[in-house]
Amino acid sequence: MASIIPNVIEMKAEFVQAIFETLYMTFFSAIVSGVLGLIFGVLLVVTKPGGILADSVSYSVLDKVINLLRSIPFIILLAVISPLTQFLIGTTVGTTAALVPLIFGIFPFYARQVQNALLDVAHGVIEAAQSMGSSPMEIIFRVYLKEGLADILRVSIATVISLIGLTTMAGAIGSGGLGDIAISIGYARFENDITFVAMLIILAMVFIVQFVGDLIVKRVERY
Amino acid sequence: MAVSLNNIIELKDISVTFKNDGNVVKAVKNVNLKIERGDIYGIIGYSGAGKSTLVRVINLLQAPTSGTVSVAEQRLQELKPQELRQARKRVGMIFQHFNLMKSRTVLGNVEYPLLSKKISKKERREKATNLLNLVGLAKYADEYPSRLSGGQKQRVAIARALANDPDVLISDEATSALDPKTTISILQLLKKLNVELGLTIVLITHEMQVIKSICHNVAVMEDGEIIERGRVAKVFTAPQQKLTNDFIETSTNVQAAIKRITAEIDLQLAANQRLVYLNFVGNTAKEGIISGLAQKYQIDINILFANIDQIDGENVGYMISIFSGQPELINGAIKSLISADVKVRILEVGGSKGDEAANGVDYSERN
Ligand SMILES: Nc1ncnc2c1ncn2[C@@H]1O[C@H](COP(=O)(O)OP(=O)(O)OP(=O)(O)O)[C@@H](O)[C@H]1O
Numbered sequence: 001m002a003s004i005i006p007n008v009i010e011m012k013a014e015f016v017q018a019i020f021e022t023l024y025m026t027f028f029s030a031i032v033s034g035v036l037g038l039i040f041g042v043l044l045v046v047t048k049p050g051g052i053l054a055d056s057v058s059y060s061v062l063d064k065v066i067n068l069l070r071s072i073p074f075i076i077l078l079a080v081i082s083p084l085t086q087f088l089i090g091t092t093v094g095t096t097a098a099l100v101p102l103i104f105g106i107f108p109f110y111a112r113q114v115q116n117a118l119l120d121v122a123h124g125v126i127e128a129a130q131s132m133g134s135s136p137m138e139i140i141f142r143v144y145l146k147e148g149l150a151d152i153l154r155v156s157i158a159t160v161i162s163l164i165g166l167t168t169m170a171g172a173i174g175s176g177g178l179g180d181i182a183i184s185i186g187y188a189r190f191e192n193d194i195t196f197v198a199m200l201i202i203l204a205m206v207f208i209v210q211f212v213g214d215l216i217v218k219r220v221e222r223y
Numbered sequence: 224m225a226v227s228l229n230n231i232i233e234l235k236d237i238s239v240t241f242k243n244d245g246n247v248v249k250a251v252k253n254v255n256l257k258i259e260r261g262d263i264y265g266i267i268g269y270s271g272a273g274k275s276t277l278v279r280v281i282n283l284l285q286a287p288t289s290g291t292v293s294v295a296e297q298r299l300q301e302l303k304p305q306e307l308r309q310a311r312k313r314v315g316m317i318f319q320h321f322n323l324m325k326s327r328t329v330l331g332n333v334e335y336p337l338l339s340k341k342i343s344k345k346e347r348r349e350k351a352t353n354l355l356n357l358v359g360l361a362k363y364a365d366e367y368p369s370r371l372s373g374g375q376k377q378r379v380a381i382a383r384a385l386a387n388d389p390d391v392l393i394s395d396e397a398t399s400a401l402d403p404k405t406t407i408s409i410l411q412l413l414k415k416l417n418v419e420l421g422l423t424i425v426l427i428t429h430e431m432q433v434i435k436s437i438c439h440n441v442a443v444m445e446d447g448e449i450i451e452r453g454r455v456a457k458v459f460t461a462p463q464q465k466l467t468n469d470f471i472e473t474s475t476n477v478q479a480a481i482k483r484i485t486a487e488i489d490l491q492l493a494a495n496q497r498l499v500y501l502n503f504v505g506n507t508a509k510e511g512i513i514s515g516l517a518q519k520y521q522i523d524i525n526i527l528f529a530n531i532d533q534i535d536g537e538n539v540g541y542m543i544s545i546f547s548g549q550p551e552l553i554n555g556a557i558k559s560l561i562s563a564d565v566k567v568r569i570l571e572v573g574g575s576k577g578d579e580a581a582n583g584v585d586y587s588e589r590n
């Protein structure tokens with residue numbers, strides 16, 4: 001073992017730490033951007049012209065904000081957002097500081113995915129709910145989110161997988177995590193086994209997310 | 224404005240105009256419509272006539288550009304959003320594509336409107352189960368809609384629409400996606416609900432057959448306007464508009480029969496023959512008037528096509544036949560038919576050239 005991956009064995013503690021940091025970043029930014037993405041996704045759907053709370057001004061503002069945020073390359077977002085990070089977290093480096101750019105990097109993407117999932121809910125079903133006297137809140141929670149749940153779960157899996165990818169880039173601001181180890185140690189010191197093992201662990205995480213996610217979707221989508 | 228207690232729905236001067244990037248569509252133009260409590264009111268028209276837009280005004284799913292809407296003595300436009308939602312619960316709606324929630328079971332779909340009511344889970348379940356019994360689907364309670372046939376889905380939709388105990392049920396082409404046999408069973412169910420629950424039904428369709436089988440009143444729509452309306456039996460037997468007549472003749476197969484007989488079959492009428500179209504109303508259909516006529520006037524009557532319909536409880540008959548005999552006798556026979564309230568139209572006169580005869584002479588129009 002030691003002869004195949006000598007540096008990894010030597011840096012076992014750092015690896016365990018990096019795995020923990022990656023999970024930490026993924027988990028907390030997924031929770032926050034999940035909530036933000038759901039809220040923005042739902043708002044985009046209901047305020048859209050013809051929607052249940054149609055409001056063309058709100059819609060076009062939301063739509064543009066999401067588009068704008070999605071257009072900023074993540075590596076630049078990491079730098080550009082640092083004043084906000086400083087304000088919110090008190091520092092611009094480290095694992096917790098990386099949560100801010102991660103959230104802003106992923107939630108607009110997720111909001112769009114949620115929007116698309118909810119737009120797939122048949123218009124007729126919404127109209128039927130309106131004809132039965134349902135309020136906008138009832139329609140959001142009992143129709144949109146219920147009918148769109150399986151699709152929302154599907155896009156959530158894809159989003160978490162993208163997010164794992166983004167956490168590796170956050171290494172650029174000293175976030176720690178597997179990406180950081182792979183680049184700042186494995187790549188910089190020509191310790192290829194470190195880069196390679198970091199990649200394998202990330203792949204394993206992605207497979208687990210996909211596998212568990214698919215199981216949940218299957219359970220939800222019994223119809 | 225006085226609102227009549229008998230009219231559960233009163234639409235006054237309703238217009239709906241859509242404006243899409245400079246494109247203006249007047250979907251409904253100045254329509255007045257009163258529907259009596261307990262009625263089954265049909266609205267017929269071709270695609271794009273504005274039927275759906277008009278009925279969506281009844282529960283303000285479509286806000287009218289102008290005009291007033293009253294349902295059950297309430298002026299809907301004066302209500303606050305919360306009050307409007309309560310008012311909507313009194314108007315159930317079913318649709319061509321059922322619009323069931325795929326993620327809820329049959330029972331779950333019927334329970335949905337009850338979720339906002341302050342009743343226990345048990346009561347809710349009980350009520351939904353009773354409704355499923357009413358539409359004959361109790362044993363499918365735990366299935367998902369995707370496993371049901373079109374007719375079954377529409378029954379679920381009907382049960383769901385009834386969950387709020389509405390006074391009115393709006394049916395927007397509810398049978399248009401169903402086969403003829405299933406259509407009949409759904410229409411019978413609607414009829415049963417009308418009779419047993421006193422439910423007022425507003426039914427949109429583009430098939431006269433549907434109007435004929437359950438409606439008491441009908442309005443014919445064209446280009447956003449109601450061009451003709453009245454009791455179904457009356458509209459059927461004395462249509463005033465060409466469009467109405469088209470719908471009727473399509474539904475009775477008369478149109479097709481006339482075409483077939485005058486064009487496709489190479490009819491050679493002798494000089495003493497007339498091709499005649501007869502339309503019998505009510506009791507006249509029962510009297511065997513034709514056979515009496517043949518004897519009395521000494522003419523031959525050869526029946527090429529005949530059809531009898533039950534319309535809102537009345538018999539209506541249609542017949543295409545060749546009258547052979549002396550012209551004066553044939554004219555006498557026709558006059559006696561007209562005086563017995565039979566509508567007569569001469570489609571072709573033997574011996575004359577096709578053109579003028581093809582237009583037909585409509586004696587009954589002279590009345
Ligand atoms: N939301 C809308 N925006 C713009 N135009 C509309 C809208 N809804 C309906 N229209 C237009 O209004 C007219 C009437 O449409 P409507 O759906 O009421 O007809 P319909 O009689 O129900 O037809 P169908 O039998 O096809 O259902 C059509 O020209 C249609 O294109």
Ligand SMILES: [Mg+2]
Pocket residue numbers: 274275276395396
């Ligand atoms: Mg329509």
